[in-house]
Amino acid sequence: MADIFDETVLCSRCGKKMGKVCIDKNGFRMRALECKKCGKYIYHPIDTEEYKKFQELKRRPFNVKLRMVGNSYAISIPREIIELEREMDKAMARQMERMNKIVKLMLEEPGKLSLFFTAPKEKGKEERREE
Numbered sequence: 001m002a003d004i005f006d007e008t009v010l011c012s013r014c015g016k017k018m019g020k021v022c023i024d025k026n027g028f029r030m031r032a033l034e035c036k037k038c039g040k041y042i043y044h045p046i047d048t049e050e051y052k053k054f055q056e057l058k059r060r061p062f063n064v065k066l067r068m069v070g071n072s073y074a075i076s077i078p079r080e081i082i083e084l085e086r087e088m089d090k091a092m093a094r095q096m097e098r099m100n101k102i103v104k105l106m107l108e109e110p111g112k113l114s115l116f117f118t119a120p121k122e123k124g125k126e127e128r129r130e131e
Contacts, residue, residue, distance in 0.1 A: 005044055011035035018042065028054055050087055057084060077115075085117050 009018045018033035023041070028051055031044040043051075057080055064075045104116040 005031060005033065009033050009042065011038060011040055013040055014038045025051065050084070053084055057081060 005020065010016065011018055014035060014037050016035055016037045018035050018040075021032050021034045021041075023030050023032050023043075030047040030051060032047075033042040034040070062078050062081075064078070067074050106114045106116070108114050
């Protein structure tokens with residue numbers, strides 16, 4: 001199936017050719033077309049849908065059990081979170097199926113832990129990269 005982002009797209013505001021860019025929006029990588037003249041963006045529809053799923057999961061609280069395993073404690077990560085992570089990074093999904101995945105766990109403040117599947121990025125920072 002052909003992807004609209006593989007075609008030449010002209011900006012509806014100024015009529016100039018739009019270029020492919022990759023935008024990091026709150027840690028979520030999104031493909032987009034950008035008009036260099038007027039600054040308009042068109043986000044890839046698949047990435048937009050995945051971002052909506054991400055936002056819904058982000059607002060949803062999960063109740064998980066804390067279990068004793070040997071001398072350590074363990075929690076289960078809900079399937080929805082792992083599936084979203086796999087969609088975001090297909091290469092990571094292949095790695096997780098072949099071996100145990102090492103993740104980064106950090107104590108942010110008393111009562112708050114953060115789990116990172118990849119290297120943590122600065123919060124609230126949007127990054128734009130041309131493709």
